[in-house]
Amino acid sequence: MGFSGNLDELKKTIIAGVIGFAVGALIMMVYGYDPISAYRALFNGAFGDLYGFSESLANATPLILTALTFAIGFRGGMFNIGAEGQLYLGACAGVTVSLFHLPFATGFALGLILAALAGAIWSLPVAILKATRGVHEVISTIMLNWISLFLAFYLVAEILVDPLRAEKTISIAEGARFPVMVPGTSLSYAIFISLGAAIIVYILLWRTVIGFDIRAMGYNPLATTYAGIERWKVILFVFITGGLTAGLAGAVHVMGRPPTYAIYSGMPSIRGLGFEGLAVAMIGRNHPIGIIISAIFFGGLMAGGRMMQLFAQVPLEMVRVVEGAVVLFLAIPELIRLFSFLRTMGTLHIFRSKRS
Amino acid sequence: MRGCSISKEESSLVEGKSDTILEGKGICKGFPGVWEHLILDHIDIDVRAGEIHTLLGENGAGKTVIANCLSGFYMLSEGQIYVKGKPVTLKSPRDGIRHGIGMVHQELALVKPFTVAENIALGLPTSDLTFPLPEVEDRVRELSEKYKLYIDPLARVEDLSAGEQQRAEIIKVLYHDPEILILDEPTSLISADAEHLFEALNSMAEMGYGILFITHKIKEALEIGNRVTVLRLGKSMGTRETAKTDKTELVKLMFGEHTPAHLERKPVGSKRVVLEVRNLEALAADEEPALQGVSFSIREGEILGFAGVSGNGQSELAEVITGLRRATKGEVIIHGKDYTNHNPRDIIRAGVSHVPEKRREVGVIEPMTVAENVVLKDIRVSPFSKGSFVNISRVTAHAKEIVSRFGALVSDLWKSQTRILSGGNIQRLILGRETWRMPKCIVAVYPTQGLDAKAIDHTWELFMRLREAGSSILIVSEDLDEIMALSDRIAVMSNGRIVGMFEGSKANREEIGLMIATGASGSEHSQ
């Protein structure tokens, strides 16, 4: 179901990737860096050895989940950028469990469940506002993202704070942590949560009735209504599932990322994972399998970027340039269409107003 | 038709000169993923200056594809196109226009809220802010005078009838001064208004244009044009002089053989009312009243046909009944229960099927696969899904069954997007999906639009079978023949009102035609 065109998509993505790297190289040259040694360092750092690859995978772990949030929405014709805020609360929920001294398995499971629920609850207002009042999800998710940010700041600083070290929260209880997979690296078994979620989302979208409804609505809302598919159900499902995965992203990050197992004040390692997920989803063409690959690519850029800085003296920000260029070139066909459309519309309206 | 006879005489003069302006030799077209057969298989076709060349073929024969090849929308897989004897390669529609080839597409594609002139301006290659709108307006007026395609350049497209929109599309193409005009099934949307178009085309041919006129209607192929080429499943079955061929020969070329439908009608036995509409009112998209005090009822095993020019409230009526548009007043009662302003889902559950007017926009989800579209409505129920999981093998089997029973040409149920199906094949898919359950009630808007003669016969027979089985059927059609052939009763709509209601057996064609034309009721009046 729905495989058609994937090859085409892959081709486009690879071309965009190549152009992105080329643009990155060009900019490096303009600033007097050596792109070849930079990219070599980048690649070696990301995929060259077990350590690098493990770091790349560890970075990919939360990204897969936040990208899924966006992708589910996108498939249903919605632009859900709420993962960022839901992720904060998921992370806090994961830590909260460790306030109580729970037996091993309970704490672990409860952490994941609460985190997922926190994400889902935070996306509920978005769904309800959209389904009942037609409030656009971009507006409501941006607002909720800010509310969540300051709520999380408060929780981190006041409620979850480590009594011994005020700059961070208490650490996740030993028993509630994901075991490390490759010793000496950040990679834990949490990656399987992400991979599992991707597979579940795949099955959901292409093997279930609600997935059918979601895709149908994404393509053609009018025909969806005609077919008797209820819009509000699809909306609710899309945002709740998206919230669940975003919340989980927060949980896997605090419960499955050695060595800290805690949130630092200001949440430096967590902030941005939600929006990064959006880019991951776009490059992965909103397909769960594509998302896994593109998340590893992004994770690799992050991991390798440090090596690039270390060995080729190219600033870390260069990685962002490459990322940005890839995303941009992927979006270009749509952008061109949008611009020419806006231009003709604009000119016509200017003209209309001139005449009347 | 007076216009035609003139042009045929004239054409013999032109034929003496016989200067071919557009020629395709050995045209082949295949699509990636459709390897089983070539969509076009070594087609030779030529259009001469001053002639109308008709291209006739059933649904899915490849008419649209060949038109797209000749006008630059598609690249050829093989073969060569010649313009005035010179070989050309058309890489885009712009190339086509540069070589003087203009194409009018099967589906209308104007931007609704814009005026005719603005729509034409949109297609011009301007990139700066100097939009030559007054110029465009003048030119449109001039063209519409010259070719008798009357249209007001300042009219908004959404206010135009299908026929007028079509004229606007033609003018949009003529604006580029083509020498060759390709029209893809221009009459499928405007069956009532076709004569007008024919006159315009004939006068254009007299002026020396070469016209390629595509249709699936044999009647039209015989009425208009100098030569006719018949296409069958991607192969050319030969070209004939229109004057020297006849219906039997064309039918044979088109279908192999074909026996016309035999419609048998037993009187309506039951008295049970299935669908009842009382005093219905609704607004159109522009907030103007679209329906005013519409009341009728349909009994079990009865077909009620709505005749009238489109745009008189028929579409809105169908939408209100099926839950796609709000009624501002009145009631819709199905099986004695009030379903006014219920959502489409409830109405589907109540057993109402809907063959919608806009097949591509509403009837199917184009980017989804054929199999998915076949079960668009049924996927929620057993056996097509169990629990919440789709039962793919059952869906596949069912899709295969529907597609083959309704003769839709489909290359792959799960791989090809529904977008690539020909118009007629999409219509078949929708008809199949909406009727296979033998529903209690069917609302069918233009049920045979875009279908070829054979498929129309099948559809008519299908409706009669459904009627026999007790379905109540509401049919909206612009084709009076269809209405007369199928209906037990005939309602005429004008300006959102039912202005006349006739017993099918007693209906008089002329009287109904007059009523449609004037929008006023004649002697018989039921409202």
Ligand SMILES: Nc1ncnc2c1ncn2[C@@H]1O[C@H](COP(=O)(O)OP(=O)(O)OP(=O)(O)O)[C@@H](O)[C@H]1O
């Ligand atoms: N892009 C495409 N890829 C694959 N197959 C295609 C594509 N476009 C058309 N086809 C197939 O080519 C065949 C001919 O289609 P075409 O649209 O030319 O039919 P048509 O003669 O115009 O029929 P109709 O009267 O129904 O409009 C159909 O079977 C259709 O499914």
Ligand SMILES: [Mg+2]
């Ligand atoms: Mg066609």
